Amino acid sequence: MNIKLSKWQYYELWIFMSVLFLMIFGIVEIQSAIAGSIELANHAQRQLLFGIVGIFVMFIVSNIDYSFWGSVDKYLYISIVLALFILNVVASAVFGASRWFKFLTINIQPAELSKIVLILVLAKYLARNQNRIRDISIILRSLLIAMGIIVGVLIQPSLSNSIILIVIWFSLLWASGLPLKYLALFIIGGIIPAIFIIPLLIQSGVVHEYQIARVTAFLFPDPSSSYGDNYNVHQALISIGSGGFWGQGYGHGSQVQLRFLRVRHSDYIFSAIANEFGFAGAFLILILMLFLVLRCLRVARLARDTYGGLIAYGVAVLLAFQSIINIGVNLNFIPVTGVTLPFVSYGGSSLLTNLIGIGLVESVMIHRKYVDFNPV
Numbered sequence: 001m002n003i004k005l006s007k008w009q010y011y012e013l014w015i016f017m018s019v020l021f022l023m024i025f026g027i028v029e030i031q032s033a034i035a036g037s038i039e040l041a042n043h044a045q046r047q048l049l050f051g052i053v054g055i056f057v058m059f060i061v062s063n064i065d066y067s068f069w070g071s072v073d074k075y076l077y078i079s080i081v082l083a084l085f086i087l088n089v090v091a092s093a094v095f096g097a098s099r100w101f102k103f104l105t106i107n108i109q110p111a112e113l114s115k116i117v118l119i120l121v122l123a124k125y126l127a128r129n130q131n132r133i134r135d136i137s138i139i140l141r142s143l144l145i146a147m148g149i150i151v152g153v154l155i156q157p158s159l160s161n162s163i164i165l166i167v168i169w170f171s172l173l174w175a176s177g178l179p180l181k182y183l184a185l186f187i188i189g190g191i192i193p194a195i196f197i198i199p200l201l202i203q204s205g206v207v208h209e210y211q212i213a214r215v216t217a218f219l220f221p222d223p224s225s226s227y228g229d230n231y232n233v234h235q236a237l238i239s240i241g242s243g244g245f246w247g248q249g250y251g252h253g254s255q256v257q258l259r260f261l262r263v264r265h266s267d268y269i270f271s272a273i274a275n276e277f278g279f280a281g282a283f284l285i286l287i288l289m290l291f292l293v294l295r296c297l298r299v300a301r302l303a304r305d306t307y308g309g310l311i312a313y314g315v316a317v318l319l320a321f322q323s324i325i326n327i328g329v330n331l332n333f334i335p336v337t338g339v340t341l342p343f344v345s346y347g348g349s350s351l352l353t354n355l356i357g358i359g360l361v362e363s364v365m366i367h368r369k370y371v372d373f374n375p376v
Contacts, residue, residue, distance in 0.1 A: 026344035061359030084152030119314035247278030
């Protein structure tokens with residue numbers, strides 16, 4: 001007699017609990033960060049709503065065998081490319097430059113969802129061609145697949161999300177078995193064309209002046225400047241430093257409550273946490289994010305096939321890279337980008353996208369095998 005145990009016994013509870021804690025912590029800090037602001041008064045409630053919907057979607061995605069997405073990856077790819085095209089061409093012509101589709105009071109950002117679609121599509125393609133991963137034609141085709149989405153995101157413009165998509169492509173190629181020396185050649189080979197392409201992107205308006213100003217301000221900081229991105233970076237560093245070890249207390253952070261720290265509920269929420277919860281609170285967020293990424297990598301290692309492993313690995317890279325970018329901006333290690341801190345920063349599309357990613361990781365885990373008992 002064969003006894004098939006429930007697939008839910010393999011559910012990664014540690015991943016779910018980490019995500020839930022980060023999300024609740026984020027909503028609580030958003031509530032503190034927007035205190036007294038009339039225009040932002042409903043942001044904590046909106047984030048909670050997106051979180052509830054996102055968890056529901058996450059469980060649905062978890063229950064679906066991840067192999068299903070491999071059978072519809074072409075439709076997912078076409079849908080996201082069309083969505084980006086409509087947003088960039090139709091919506092821009094009618095409403096001006098925009099990154100969101102608005103449904104009633106909800107804004108959906110296709111650039112966020114494109115990250116998950118790219119992971120699914122590339123994972124399927126690279127898994128199918130794993131034995132030929134060093135074939136230049138396979139590498140170039142994977143690049144063309146990625147560029148179909150990257151170009152649509154880049155011209156919004158969303159340079160930071162475009163970079164994230166490129167990192168996902170590189171990471172999945174490496175995880176598929178492509179040696180690092182090949183990737184190094186791609187990087188070196190891409191520098192020369194970039195020297196000529198970047199001026200064209202600037203002239204065509206794809207790369208805007210404010211994006212150039214952010215990089216310039218980072219590379220050549222002006223200590224006397226107290227406006228624009230310099231102001232945000234300076235106030236972020238003051239917020240982190242003034243928090244000390246334990247922080248100034250929830251709802252009592254001087255930088256947060258006196259509104260010296262701008263976009264404190266989204267891009268600079270890490271600085272807001274450090275201001276109110278100190279090094280202890282900021283370190284807790286770092287440890288939880290690291291733990292979450294490592295658990296996703298564990299799922300990738302335990303996956304039943306290459307496709308599932310690449311999906312889990314891609315989500316791990318997405319969460320890790322976005323966290324590094326966001327925290328790096330807060331610490332002034334890298335130029336200002338506008339990338340959110342996963343599960344913590346305000347942003348419905350970002351939160352929903354990351355929860356879908358976690359749902360895919362859970363699907364890889366719970367569908368990796370079924371245990372049969374065969375009594376002799």
